[in-house]
Structure formats: structure tokens, C-alpha cells
Amino acid sequence: MLRRPFALERAWPLHGAAGTRRLEREGAQAPASGAAPSDLMQRAGAAVARLALAIAPHAQQVWVAAGPGNNGGDGMVAGRLLKQAGKEVCVSLAADPAELPADALSAWRQAVQEGVRFVTGALPPPALGPQDLAIDAVLGLGANRPPALALAALLDALSDLPCAVLAVDLPSGLNPDTGRSTGDWSVRATHTLSLLTLKPGLFTGDGRDHAGEIWFDDLDVDAGGVPADAWLPPPPVAMAERRHAQHKGSFGDVAVVGGAHGMVGGALLAARAAHAAGAGRVHVDLLHPDPVDLDHARPELMFRHGWWRSQTAALLAHTTVVAGCGGGRAVAEALPSLLSNAPRLVLDADALNRIAEEAALQSLLEARSGRGRETVLTPHPLEAARLLDRDTLAVQADRLAATQALSERFRCVVLLKGSGSIVAVPGEAPCINPTGNAALATAGTGDVLAGWLAGTWSAQDDTAHDAARHAAWWHGHAADVSDSTVLRAADLVEVLHRLQRRRC
Secondary structure, eight states: OEEOGGGOSSOEEEOOHHHHHHHHHHHOOOOOTTSOOOHHHHHHHHHHHHHHHHHOTTOSEEEEEEOSSHHHHHHHHHHHHHHHTTOEEEEEEOSOGGGSOHHHHHHHHHHHHTTOEEESSSOOOTTOOTTOEEEEESOGGGOSSOOOHHHHHHHHHHTSOSSEEEEESSOTTBOTTTOOBOSTTOOOOSEEEEESSBOGGGSSTTHHHHSOEEEEEOTTOOOTTSOOSEEEOOOOOOOOOOOTTOOGGGGOEEEEEEOOTTOHHHHHHHHHHHHHTTOSEEEEEEOSSSOOSOOTTOTTSEEOTTGGGGSOOHHHHTEEEEEOTTOGGGGGGTHHHHHHHOSEEEEOHHHHHHHHHOHHHHHHHHHHGGGTOEEEEOOOHHHHHHHHTSOHHHHHHTHHHHHHHHHHHHTSEEEEOSTTOEEEOTTSOOEEOOOOOGGGOSTTHHHHHHHHHHHHHHHHOOOHHHHHHHHHHHHHHHHHHOSOSSOOHHHHHHHHHHHHHHOO
16 A cells, blocks of 8 residues: 555554565565566556656656666566556666566566567656656665666666656665665655665665655555564654643753853753743753853743752752753763762763763763663764764764664663654664754754753653653654744744644
């Protein structure tokens, strides 16, 4: 059944290359030489043809770029069916037909018998117009290294077309497990039809730029027996209505520790977000050497300086603490007390950098889980790299693995920010957040995320895992519904607050 995954109101499993190939083996019926293509390839090609007719109903010409494997076979089946539907179809096959796999060879023979036009070389039909369609059926799951020269030329030809490009299963050149593109020749599709399974790489890293609008068809194969590599979560449920008899003490306290010299805004943004998310009271400890005692834009924020020094204050016993937003090196002094005493702790920005530098702080962080303390880390890729003693490229090369490694290392929830933010918890497959866009690529939006997470965690009393997933979803959704291509952090707080009120 053809679906848009974002229309699903439940968690959806994501499977990488290994799980998908296992399903292919279980669902395929290999034909004898010269027989019709397997039922699985027929279903895949039919799904591609149906979607092609839906997204380009007025296309006169369809160009299929077909590779040397079964992805090319899917494209050739689709081309044959589109010719039957009255389209003028041209197929560029980057392979000797005699060297095709059995299923793809059968698909080629049927297409030839029914008059589909095959051409040599990589050039598309010269008369392709905006209403026409190109189908990328070159590599699919086979993108694990730069392609041979003939394939690279075909992929290059797909990159500069006046019409829509429909990728079969995956945009060629995109890693299905990690979302990393493997070269400048990687295809940027306008639509992708993921077959059998939804792949994690479509939703994180480079995947969101390359896949376009994502569709899914399971080809009537049940994936329930194959463990998921990750999950695509549904939208969070709406917050419960507040009862009339509740008061500000019913929704917990949040304390923000940060805002060193030159970076006070980071702490204030986090505090404003926590209050907008529903926390009953928000306390701010600015680490600036000459701290202010009032946020003129939000005078309801309460300033308490150095409260963490006592280590026994009642504030620690009932507070969700956000540490690090704009904290600079000054936050290091507060971390031993916070790591030892705060029952719920969100660690962001410079708090993470200081922990990466000091083994003693790492030991305190590791010990929190065994003492019943909940922790969420919210790094961007550079901060994650520092904590893992890697470089940023290594983190971005496999964002899922890096997030899971951090979660297992420190026994806590980790929210790795970026394109397709990832939330991991020890012992479970991670989640990839489906919302958000580059409007969030401005200074301070990470501080807003940390504060919003703490505020919702405090007000709803969720688990740390749920609080992180829900905060990531709303944070991204605010950018998706905003009419601004550059969303300033202070404005983001207000967008989130309006969504909180309307729950839309």
C-alpha cells in the first residue's frame, strides 16, 4: 500500500540495508531464466508506476535511468507499465543486459518485447520539459562507494533536469543506514518511493536534502520479524488539560545555570522557553561576573545566584536543571554539585564541553543512572565529537551510531541535534525526529530546545526519554509551521508558546 509516512499516527520502524535485504530474500520468488520478473519486482515496478502517474499525471515523456542491479529492474518494470499507460518512455541502461541479475534481465526482456525504447549513453531525452518525469533506478541500496564512470555519468545527468525526479527506494548515492551521501554525484530527488521498508538514511544527515517528498510501499511484505534499526515517532499526544485546582507548584520548577560573560542571552533564552513550555516557576543563575537580577522582557523569571553551592537546597530536590547554555568555562564550577545532586538534569553546550575535558566530571555523569538520577544530553555534532573523542566528520558519517554510543557511554538519554535529530536511550533502537528545517540554523535555537525540554519535563513529569522526543518534535514543528526562512531564537520561543496554547 502506498503511503506518506508522516501521515501515520503511530511509531514506524526503520530498517537499514541488512534488514531490507533480509526481507527481499524472504519476499522474492526467483524466476527461472527467461521467465517473467519475480512477483516482488513486479510489485515494486507497479508501485513506482502508480506514484509516477500520481505526481506527473500530465507527463508526455518519462526517462528511466536504470542501473545494473535489481533497482534497475524495478525501473524497467515501471517503464513498461508507464508505456502501457500511454507515456513515451525512454530507458538508459547502464549495463550489458547479459550481465543483469535474473529478475532484472527478465524485466529488460519484457520491456523490449513491449516496445520500450532503450538508448545507450547517459543523456536524457532532449525534449524533457517541466511537466515530464525522470526516474532514478540506478543504485538503490547499492550505494556504498563511488560509482564506476558509466554510472557516475548517468547520475550526473539526473542532477540538472527541468522536471521532477522520482527515486526508486533511495536517491542513488545515499547511504540507507546513515543518510550520508557518497559524492557530489548523489541524486537530489523531488520524490522518493521507499520500498519494502523505510530506511533510516532518508530521515537524517544528507537524506532530508536528497530524498524530497518521501513515500512508502511495503509491497505487502510483513517486516514484523525483522528488528528495527531505528524508529520514526508519531506526534506527541496533547498535554493534559490543567485542572482548575492546580497551581504553579503543580508544574514543577526549572533552574537554568549559564550565561557567562558575553553569553547571557543563552541562559535567558533557555529560561524563557522553559517557562513558555509550562514550568510553574523558572529560576536563573547567571554566571556573569556582574549578573543582572531582571529579564525586562520576561520579569516573571526569578534570579537566584549561586544556589547550587549549598548542595542541600530544597530547590535541588524538586527542580529540573538546565546547565550550560552560554555557560562558557564558568559553568565548570557548578557541574560537580549539579551532577551529584540534581534529580533531573539537562546538559547542553558548554556543560558538555567541560565534561569532555575532565575525567572526574565524566565519572560523576556516568554514576547518575545508578543513583536514580535522570539525565538528557543535547549536543550538536561538534559537542558529541568531543565527548566521544572523535572528530565531527566521524559523528556525521553515522549519526545514529554516534548517538547510541554516547547514550551507552554515559547511561543517559542523548538528543543529537542536526538534520534529523536523533534521540537515543541505552538498550533500545534510537528515534529519528521527523520535524524541523534549516530555519532553526540560527544562534540560540539550541538553548531554546534545552529550555523547552526542561519545561515540558517539569510540567508533564514525563520520563527523560519521552521529554526529549517530545521536545525535539515540537521544536522542529515550530520551524515547519513558521512562515520565516530564518527563525530567530526569541521568536522561536513565541512560536512554541502559541503551539502550546493551540496544540495544533
